[in-house]
Amino acid sequence: MAFICRMLRVSVGILIAALVVVVAMGVFYRYALHSSLYWGTEVPNFMLVWIVFLGAVVAFHDNKHIAFTLVGQAIGGRTQVLFEVASALVILTLLVVLTWFGIGVVERTMSSASEALKIPQGYIYACVPVSSALMAIIAVEHLAGALRRLIGGAQS
Numbered sequence: 485m486a487f488i489c490r491m492l493r494v495s496v497g498i499l500i501a502a503l504v505v506v507v508a509m510g511v512f513y514r515y516a517l518h519s520s521l522y523w524g525t526e527v528p529n530f531m532l533v534w535i536v537f538l539g540a541v542v543a544f545h546d547n548k549h550i551a552f553t554l555v556g557q558a559i560g561g562r563t564q565v566l567f568e569v570a571s572a573l574v575i576l577t578l579l580v581v582l583t584w585f586g587i588g589v590v591e592r593t594m595s596s597a598s599e600a601l602k603i604p605q606g607y608i609y610a611c612v613p614v615s616s617a618l619m620a621i622i623a624v625e626h627l628a629g630a631l632r633r634l635i636g637g638a639q640s
Contacts, residue, residue: 572627579620586613
């Protein structure tokens with residue numbers, strides 16, 4: 485999963501650079517050429533959505549998401565690890581549900597074309613099941629690590 489996250493970092497970086505270029509082109513066309521790009525609003529919006537969702541996968545992998553660790557740290561010991569296991573199970577359940585319903589949204593929106601580019605809206609919404617499935621894999625890794633700590637702590 486670490487390799488995939490490295491590739492996602494590169495992809496997000498490329499998307500951010502491309503987003504800057506596209507927005508700059510839109511501004512140039514609007515103010516210098518007194519014209520507009522018919523896709524100048526839609527493309528940055530789609531890019532930003534994918535940047536956010538793919539970036540969320542990387543943040544989740546690196547444990548950079550907002551976390552409420554105060555309770556777990558205050559508890560300490562074996563109870564803290566149990567708390568981590570329960571938390572990982574809840575997160576994994578949420579991500580599986582999000583993946584499942586995200587696939588349904590993608591399927592339902594594949595016949596609806598975007599306004600400017602005329603591409604299926606499902607390609608835009610695909611960021612939800614893709615990112616949630618990747619995060620579910622990471623959540624399984626987190627759960628496995630917490631279970632190893634729980635079992636390792638029981639043997640000590």
